[in-house]
Amino acid sequence: xxxxxxxxxxxxxxxxxxxxxxxxxxxxxxxxxxxxxxxxxxxxxxxxxxxxxxxxxxxxxxxxxxxxxxxxxxxxxxxxxxxxxxxxxxxxxxxxxxxxxxxxxxxxxxxxxxx
Amino acid sequence: xxxxxxxxxxxxxxxxxxxxxxxxxxxxxxxxxxxxxxxxxxxxxxxxxxxxxxxxxxxxxxxxxxxxxxxxxxxxxxxxxxxxxxxxxxxxxxxxxxxxxxxxxxxxxxxxxxx
Numbered sequence: 001x002x003x004x005x006x007x008x009x010x011x012x013x014x015x016x017x018x019x020x021x022x023x024x025x026x027x028x029x030x031x032x033x034x035x036x037x038x039x040x041x042x043x044x045x046x047x048x049x050x051x052x053x054x055x056x057x058x059x060x061x062x063x064x065x066x067x068x069x070x071x072x073x074x075x076x077x078x079x080x081x082x083x084x085x086x087x088x089x090x091x092x093x094x095x096x097x098x099x100x101x102x103x104x105x106x107x108x109x110x111x112x113x114x115x
Numbered sequence: 116x117x118x119x120x121x122x123x124x125x126x127x128x129x130x131x132x133x134x135x136x137x138x139x140x141x142x143x144x145x146x147x148x149x150x151x152x153x154x155x156x157x158x159x160x161x162x163x164x165x166x167x168x169x170x171x172x173x174x175x176x177x178x179x180x181x182x183x184x185x186x187x188x189x190x191x192x193x194x195x196x197x198x199x200x201x202x203x204x205x206x207x208x209x210x211x212x213x214x215x216x217x218x219x220x221x222x223x224x225x226x227x228x229x230x
Contacts, residue, residue: 004157032214036221043119043205043221044158090157094214101148101209101219102171105157 002027004093006106013081014114021076021109023091032094033074034103035065039087047089050074061085086113117142119208119222127228128196136191136225140208144220146170147189149181152203152224164189165211193227201229 005024013019025031032051036044048059055067065076074091088110092103120139128134140147146165150158160173164183183189187208193200203226209219
């Protein structure tokens with residue numbers, strides 16, 4: 001069965017420190033992978049996506065993610081966290097048809113930022 | 116350029132009642148997907164509409180139904196509400212056939228509380 005696992009429910013980092021959020025997936029074919037961020041009372045905003053090609057993907061707000069097929073992982077990283085990055089982060093995987101999106105989401109990781 | 120809009124923002128219903136949620140897609144988008152996000156969980160795919168037809172469906176009972184109008188807006192209907200239907204309902208829009216080129220945009224959601 002297709003699934004996404006985000007093993008960390010909460011992560012706390014100090015402002016200015018580096019960040020890595022983990023994501024592991026189970027999917028039978030070449031996956032399409034996404035990271036979304038959700039601030040309180042807000043919808044989901046796409047940070048970055050991987051379809052094919054270079055396994056290191058750059059996104060908005062200084063985020064990047066690396067696809068590692070051998071580890072079935074797509075971890076999100078940021079070299080220096082800002083207080084405004086505090087939010088919930090979701091990893092998602094397609095079963096992506098050519099025509100449309102249908103995403104499977106992980107349960108999320110809540111990021112807390114210490115001043 | 117308006118993004119995805121949803122109404123109402125919040126809704127309180129009692130068990131057994133019926134509810135209708137509304138979504139207007141981002142300008143230029145023709146495909147609408149609905150997701151249910153329970154507290155502390157990631158979003159779960161309910162169904163998707165394109166050309167006024169349901170194209171894909173997740174693992175949700177028939178109590179969940181939808182509709183898409185000629186202007187691409189969409190409604191989600193839930194009958195015989197259960198306590199477990201309490202959740203944030205997210206609408207997402209995209210452009211059919213352009214998944215590798217375009218992005219799926221999410222609305223802010225409707226918070227449904229069933230008492």
